[in-house]
Amino acid sequence: MTNDAIVIGSGIGGLVTATQLAAKGAKVLVLERYLIPGGSAGYFERQGYRFDVGASMIFGLGQNGTTNLLTRALSAVNVSQEAIADPVQIHYHLPQGLNLKVDRVYEKFLQNLIAHFPHEDQGIRRFYDECQKVFKCLNSMDLLSLEEPWYLLRVFFQHPLACLGLAKYLPQNAGDVARRYIKDPQLLKFIDMECYCWSVVPSDMTPMINAGMVFSDRHYGGVNYPKGGVGQIAQKLVEGLEKAGGKIQYQARVTKILTEQGKAVGVQLANGKVYRGKRIVSNATRWDTFERLLPVEEMPHNEKKWQQNYQKSPSFLSLHIGVKKSVLPAGTECHHILLEDWQKMTAAEGTIFVSIPTLLDPDLAPNGYHIIHAFTPHWIDDWQKLSVSEYEAKKEEAAWRIIDRLEKIFPGLDAGLDYLEVGTPRTHRRFLGRQDGTYGPIPRRKLWGLLNMPFNRTAIPGLYCVGDSTFPGQGLNAVAFSGFACAHRIAVDLGF
Ligand SMILES: NC(=O)c1ccc[n+]([C@@H]2O[C@H](COP(=O)([O-])OP(=O)(O)OC[C@H]3O[C@@H](n4cnc5c(N)ncnc54)[C@H](O)[C@@H]3O)[C@@H](O)[C@H]2O)c1
Numbered sequence: 001m002t003n004d005a006i007v008i009g010s011g012i013g014g015l016v017t018a019t020q021l022a023a024k025g026a027k028v029l030v031l032e033r034y035l036i037p038g039g040s041a042g043y044f045e046r047q048g049y050r051f052d053v054g055a056s057m058i059f060g061l062g063q064n065g066t067t068n069l070l071t072r073a074l075s076a077v078n079v080s081q082e083a084i085a086d087p088v089q090i091h092y093h094l095p096q097g098l099n100l101k102v103d104r105v106y107e108k109f110l111q112n113l114i115a116h117f118p119h120e121d122q123g124i125r126r127f128y129d130e131c132q133k134v135f136k137c138l139n140s141m142d143l144l145s146l147e148e149p150w151y152l153l154r155v156f157f158q159h160p161l162a163c164l165g166l167a168k169y170l171p172q173n174a175g176d177v178a179r180r181y182i183k184d185p186q187l188l189k190f191i192d193m194e195c196y197c198w199s200v201v202p203s204d205m206t207p208m209i210n211a212g213m214v215f216s217d218r219h220y221g222g223v224n225y226p227k228g229g230v231g232q233i234a235q236k237l238v239e240g241l242e243k244a245g246g247k248i249q250y251q252a253r254v255t256k257i258l259t260e261q262g263k264a265v266g267v268q269l270a271n272g273k274v275y276r277g278k279r280i281v282s283n284a285t286r287w288d289t290f291e292r293l294l295p296v297e298e299m300p301h302n303e304k305k306w307q308q309n310y311q312k313s314p315s316f317l318s319l320h321i322g323v324k325k326s327v328l329p330a331g332t333e334c335h336h337i338l339l340e341d342w343q344k345m346t347a348a349e350g351t352i353f354v355s356i357p358t359l360l361d362p363d364l365a366p367n368g369y370h371i372i373h374a375f376t377p378h379w380i381d382d383w384q385k386l387s388v389s390e391y392e393a394k395k396e397e398a399a400w401r402i403i404d405r406l407e408k409i410f411p412g413l414d415a416g417l418d419y420l421e422v423g424t425p426r427t428h429r430r431f432l433g434r435q436d437g438t439y440g441p442i443p444r445r446k447l448w449g450l451l452n453m454p455f456n457r458t459a460i461p462g463l464y465c466v467g468d469s470t471f472p473g474q475g476l477n478a479v480a481f482s483g484f485a486c487a488h489r490i491a492v493d494l495g496f
């Protein structure tokens with residue numbers, strides 16, 4: 001029997017699409033090139049440590065409202081995931097002594113920030129309160145496909161003010177809103193970092209809808225760490241998928257999307273095997289989908305246009321570190337950002353991101369040890385055309401530069417080191433199948449908020465995209481939304 005839908009890739013975007021469709025009774029097959037599900041939200045194990053490969057600061061695992069999309073996706077297929085509340089989203093270590101914690105309690109966060117910028121008291125409140133407005137609109141309605149006119153009509157009649165609010169914010173960027181209320185240049189730099197650390201662009205290029213989500217949900221549903229590691233979310237979704245009658249195959253690398261009379265009808269694997277489906281969903285990036293899985297010379301016009309508007313963000317240099325417990329003093333927070341010079345915020349090795357998941361879930365490391373995942377932007381070009389020994393030496397040098405800098409916030413890190421594994425943009429490209437190891441699309445120049453971000457349907461009938469190169473972009477909760485929307489559109493198209 002032909003599949004109703006074939007999903008290429010088991011990232012969170014792909015798995016949410018698959019589980020949503022399976023829950024509606026569709027026959028779904030997921031094809032994953034790697035050995036385990038999850039993509040950027042996957043894990044690997046070494047010497048008693050369980051490391052997250054990428055995503056580590058997880059939104060969407062809250063209990064209330066409508067924006068807790070990971071919790072909702074899991075429960076739709078009758079599975080659940082224990083979540084450990086993180087009391088501080090980020091501890092910032094920024095230039096000019098700007099040392100600040102983003103507390104889970106909104107008012108405490110505002111007080112911490114106002115203590116550094118008392119003359120901007122009003123501006124700070126107005127900016128973050130405006131972000132809360134966006135969030136309240138989103139968090140009041142069912143979040144489904146914006147490509148489905150009946151849904152739009154229904155949600156408009158149910159929540160007219162929230163819809164108009166969202167329509168107003170869709171073309172806006174966070175930096176423009178911040179500049180309306182805030183004048184202090186250092187505070188504006190801080191807002192840039194608040195955006196950059198998840199959108200990989202400064203605030204004037206970061207869509208206001210996404211900023212509204214992140215800057216509010218961290219105080220509402222909160223940042224929560226999945227017990228057992230980030231990889232558990234994908235494992236649980238697969239468990240739910242299979243319970244609902246869906247199937248997943250690993251080591252199944254799709255090399256071609258098959259078309260007949262211009263319509264997507266199936267896929268071909270690297271081993272030559274062909275699968276047919278009524279609908280094909282690609283969770284690979286749009287670059288991989290339209291340049292590798294389909295003939296690049298036949299790229300639809302709107303995809304060319306998208307590539308003119310968006311470029312690949314840099315990848316990361318990742319240090320997966322095992323360290324003696326004694327290195328981290330009591331009360332250390334789980335997530336840190338380190339930057340010494342504002343000029344270098346977006347440069348390679350400028351900002352260092354740190355995540356220490358064992359502070360929330362000690363079972364991820366051997367007794368007496370912690371995991372530190374430190375990562376910093378790096379471009380693939382710097383890692384190409386190297387011999388094996390040159391590549392190893394370059395990794396080692398880069399890793400020690402990062403460790404030296406981290407010594408400032410974690411003295412004794414070097415001496416307490418137990419395990420070190422270094423990933424480069426080449427590693428991300430190889431294991432995640434993402435072109436150039438990219439973290440996702442970023443605007444080439446200032447765009448109108450989210451207006452240019454494509455939804456799930458593509459110019460090729462029968463082919464849909466899901467994941468971070470579709471609306472609303474990067475972030476596990478964002479790609480979960482894209483999965484809900486994609487499954488909704490397909491379900492309507494197939495008459496489920
Ligand atoms: N450092 C980080 O925190 C970090 C880094 C990168 C991405 N992310 C986040 O991870 C999320 C990405 O989620 P996503 O759902 O868009 O995608 P994803 O990249 O996580 O998952 C895509 C999956 O598709 C598989 N795949 C790709 N090409 C394939 C092919 N030809 N055949 C079969 N399988 C194939 C990959 O192996 C992977 O499992 C985003 O939220 C992003 O922001 C985080």
Ligand SMILES: CC(C)=CCC/C(C)=C/C=C/C(C)=C/C=C/C(C)=C/C=C/C=C(C)/C=C/C=C(C)/C=C/C=C(\C)CCC=C(C)C
Pocket residue numbers: 056057059090138143144146152153155156163164166167197198199209210211213214335336337353354355472473474475476477478481
């Ligand atoms: C009808 C009318 C008139 C109108 C209509 C309108 C409407 C309805 C609209 C709607 C819209 C919507 C629905 C939207 C949605 C959205 C969403 C969901 C969004 C989401 C978002 C999210 C996000 C962005 C997230 C993100 C996150 C991230 C990315 C994270 C990251 C992190 C990292 C990287 C880490 C860092 C750090 C350290 C480690 C320190």
